[in-house]
Amino acid sequence: MSGYPTVVFADLTGSTRVFEAMGNAKATDTVTRLIQWIGGICESHQGRVVKSLGDGVFAIFGDGGTATRAVLELQRNHQKRLQTWPAPLRMELQIGVASGEVVEVDGDCYGDAVNLASRLSDLAGPGQIWATASVIEQLREGEVRHRNLGPINIRGKSEMPTVHRIDWQDEITEFLTMPAALVATGRAQDSSFGQIELAWLDVRSLFRAADLPIHLGRVDEAEFVVNDPRVSRLHARIEARQGSCVLVDVSTYGTWVRFHGSAGPSSEIALRRDECVLHGSGEIGLGAPLSDFSAPTITFNTSGGNLSLARRDTFLER
Numbered sequence: 001m002s003g004y005p006t007v008v009f010a011d012l013t014g015s016t017r018v019f020e021a022m023g024n025a026k027a028t029d030t031v032t033r034l035i036q037w038i039g040g041i042c043e044s045h046q047g048r049v050v051k052s053l054g055d056g057v058f059a060i061f062g063d064g065g066t067a068t069r070a071v072l073e074l075q076r077n078h079q080k081r082l083q084t085w086p087a088p089l090r091m092e093l094q095i096g097v098a099s100g101e102v103v104e105v106d107g108d109c110y111g112d113a114v115n116l117a118s119r120l121s122d123l124a125g126p127g128q129i130w131a132t133a134s135v136i137e138q139l140r141e142g143e144v145r146h147r148n149l150g151p152i153n154i155r156g157k158s159e160m161p162t163v164h165r166i167d168w169q170d171e172i173t174e175f176l177t178m179p180a181a182l183v184a185t186g187r188a189q190d191s192s193f194g195q196i197e198l199a200w201l202d203v204r205s206l207f208r209a210a211d212l213p214i215h216l217g218r219v220d221e222a223e224f225v226v227n228d229p230r231v232s233r234l235h236a237r238i239e240a241r242q243g244s245c246v247l248v249d250v251s252t253y254g255t256w257v258r259f260h261g262s263a264g265p266s267s268e269i270a271l272r273r274d275e276c277v278l279h280g281s282g283e284i285g286l287g288a289p290l291s292d293f294s295a296p297t298i299t300f301n302t303s304g305g306n307l308s309l310a311r312r313d314t315f316l317e318r
Helices: 015-022 024-044 064-082 112-123 309-316
Strands: 006-012 048-052 056-061 093-099 103-105 108-110 129-132 145-151 162-167 195-200 203-208 214-217 236-241 244-249 255-259 269-271 275-278 281-286 297-303
Touching: 006 024, 006 064, 006 112, 015 024, 024 048, 024 056, 024 064, 048 108, 056 064, 056 112, 064 093, 064 129, 064 162, 093 112, 112 129, 145 275, 244 255, 244 269, 269 275
Parallel strands: 093 129
Antiparallel strands: 006 056, 006 093, 048 056, 103 108, 129 162, 145 162, 195 203, 195 297, 214 236, 236 244, 244 275, 255 269, 255 281, 281 297
16 A cells, blocks of 8 residues: 655653663663664664654654554564663653654654654553554554554644554454454444443442543542542543543543553553543553552443443443
8 A cells, every 4th residue: 555654753751760760871871872773773664763852763754554664663672672671770662653744844854744643652651652543544454453542632633633552562362453342232333432331449330421521539529539649639531522432631640541451561551631532441540550559440341322231241240
C-alpha cells in the first residue's frame, strides 16, 4: 500500500530520576548514547532524524510501514537492554507515530502529523507505541498486533483522531488481536458505548451512558467514592462522548489505566491531566501506578446497550 510521510517521536521516560541517581556527567553520557542509538535505528529503516530533543528523537519516514518496523525494533531491543539495568536507572521509551502531510522549512518539519505524533508520545505510557489510524491503514494485514483505543481528544484539535496502541512484545495473548467478545442476546452486538460497571473493594455500581458524566473521588460529592489519601477530592471524570466512554484525569497525582489482556508496568497508560477511551474491561489506578500493589484500584467493564447477562455475571464474580 502506498504510504504518506510518517512522523515518529520517541522519548525516554524517567531521565530526571537517572540524573539524580547517576549525577550529571554519567547521566548525560548515558542519555546521549541512547539518543544516538535511537537515531541509528531510525536511519537503518530509511528514516531521517530531524532533530534530537534532549531526551528524545524526532524522525520522519517515507511511509507508515517503515516507521512501524523501526519503532518495533526500538521497543524490543530497548526492553532487552533494560532487563540488565538496575531498576532506578531504567528509562523506558514512549513513542508516538502519525502519518500525513509534512512541510519542511530550513531543515525542520511542520504539519498536523508532527503535532499529532508529539502529543501521542506524551500521552503514551512508558514502553508503549501509540499510532494514528492513518499509520495502521498503511500496514499489511496481520503485520502487527494493535488495539484500537478509539477517538482520543488531542489538545488544540477540533476533531478527535482514532488512535491505536501497537503491541511490540514477542509473546502476547490472542486477546489483543480480537474484538472483545460481548455476546449479544437476540441481535447483533451494538458497538456503541452503553454502560460501565465499576468495582472497588466491596463497592459496585453500574452507570449507563445517560447517567454520565460522573466523578471518581475521595469526597461524598463524587458519584463513585474511593476513600484513600492518594485519591484527590474529585480525581477523575468519566464521560460519554460520541459513542465512547472517556476517562479524564483531573487529579493531583495522576491516574493509570490497564486493559485486561495486557500485563506488566509497560502496559499501563499514565494520565496526567489527560484522557483516554475506556473499552472492554480493565483497571483504573488512582494516585499511584497499578504496578504498586497498594494502589487504590477500580475494576471497570464497559459494554454496549445489549450486554448479555452471562458476561455481566462473569464480571460481578471476579
